[in-house]
Amino acid sequence: MRKYIYIFCFVLLGITGCADFIDVRPENSTTYTNYFRTQKDAEALLNGVMYYMRMAINLRNSADIVDDNVNSSINNNLDPFGNLSSFSGYGDLIYQANLILDNAHRFEISEEELKPYLLQAYFAKGVAYFFLAMKFGDAPIMKSSTSFEKLPQSPVSEVLDEAEKWALKAMDLPKYEELVQQTSESRMKQYGSKGAAAALLAHLYAWRAGVEGKCECWEKAEEYCRMIIDGEVGNYSLATDPEEVCTSVMHRDSEESIWEIYHNVESGDLITLFPANSFVGFPVLTISSYTPDNTWQPSIYKTTVNRMFPGGDRRRDAYFWETNADSVYLKYVDGEVVASAERGQDSVIVAYDNQSIKRAYLYKFRYPFYMYYDWSPEPSFSGMNQNKVIWRLAEIYLLRAECRARQGKANAVDDLNTVRRRAYGDDSHAYPCAEDVENGLVEDIQLAIFREREKELLYEGHRYYDIVRNGMCYLRGEDTHDYIREEISEAYARLTDQDILDGALYYGLEDWCFENNDLLRQNRYWNRRMQ
């Protein structure tokens, strides 16, 4: 009998099992499966997304306007050094976004509470794939946060499809104002919002239309621009004048800004990849190595500034400091050293003959940050303490003008003139004006729009991509101006059509990218150059 009882007990043990006993949540360590529970966890993951976004998102300076390219600081000579890069920053961003999406089912919070995090992840993936496509063309499409297999590049059209898929999902994001209201967490303009998603889609469709030749996308891009301009996806408004663009929009958190990458002193990553960083000098930087007669930085000349911004264009005096003054002075005013073009009655420390100095003083970015070291008598310039504005309303106006012009719509002029109105303070230079006639822009509104973007968005990092977008239209015979070969440098002027089709305008891949992945291929142009 006792034997049966024993057997019975064993069987009972077998039946009940002890799965529940060992299925405990470790209390003193984090594992992949026990982490994703609370809203706080989701917020922490989103912080990660924002960190990688800040690291990854930057724009190329290859086509920045430069007269004196000291030390080749502006990367426009198509040298492999400086034109090779890696997917890694975007890979990190996508991985982090996937981490939220793949583990959505594990969270112990309501769908309502989780949704904002999913939407932010969609936006991050949309941005990441779009930037990958713009910078590299073909790129790997990652599967999930638990898959670490080797991946080959997918064709650029599939990368753009992927970007489009996520960006469209991100359109469910709230408007920026609502985003701020809905949470007690900090939400600056780097976070995805409906407006930012619309700007992403506007750019993505314009890119698909211009670069891929999908003409139907011009209309879609125009529509997303319209949604932003008409205030359907957020309240954005133009700053009143170019001065405010410099002091407020370029700084951070302005009404005009739609999406910007956050940088400040606390984040520890002041803008090192900022396109204009190397151009900023006197009088913004108040240390001796940047006085007017120092010439080691790359520079834009005053003659170029005067040509680009003729009299009346208020951007000249906002974006640049005292371009046409005869002399500039360092002087004491109330005991403080100030830079000024007025001699006045103050005690002058030193006077510079401004006419003999070719370089113009960039004044569009005005918030430098310095580090103080005890080995240096002067503070050390450590980057600009301001956000990197990626998309802003004036830019969207000009993008819509471009989309409309490509569709042959007459109302492209309206958007162009909106931006000019702010620049000049009135309608005196509405397109087509006398200067447009002089510059041969009357017959080519597309070029007029490009020139306006070039001016309005000077050193904001758009020019290279504008050239690619318009330049590919030329290659297909849809435009008469050869942007790629006429607007950058001699090196680009020597590119053949085949070079461009082979990927010369994209980054090549750095050597180490191939170390653990034999499925990746260098693009054809850079492969030839690296032989």
Next chain:
Amino acid sequence: MRQVIYMITIVIFFAVGCTKNNYIDTGVSNGRHEGKNLLEYMETDSYNWDSTILLVRHAGEEMVRLFEGQDPDHGEITFFGLTNHSIRRYLLQNGLERVTDLDAGWCRSILLQHVVDGKVYRKDIPAGEPGLYGTAGTGGMTLTTLAGTKLWVYTVVQEKDGIVEQAAKPIYVNFQKSNNLFAVASGDIEPDNCVVHALEYKFTLGDEE
């Protein structure tokens, strides 16, 4: 047999030893060049000074006397020394080939802007802090050169592990005429008639005016 091997091993240990410390005696810093005047000192360091010597000779007999310590009015001087690189860079930037291509009068005026009367040692120069754009700020001292221009000279006291006395005390010079600020790369070099504070290589001839 095994015992012998042990003993040999131990002996070898002692033989190779590690008695030498990782200590390299680089000698004592001594900027004093006894028995040499400024020009003679510069001749001992051709890497830094040979174009400067040419510049002095090209600037005329009066300058040579000054640098040799034979000028009765300026027996002892302090020279904020411009070195070869400073001269070569100027020549290169202006398409000139040799020092003698320069205007002798200009060379004289340049040199005079680097010379002040009397010996000014590092210890004599007070600590200072520059103003914005490298302008003359607080502390330091203002010296008048033989050309009549002003130099604002100051030292920076760096704290080193909490001990100020052990820290480097670099000298900086602001040429007030041009408001250009430079560091002294090597100071307190002392031939008989002079104290030399050699300027950093970044300095280019003409930066003083």
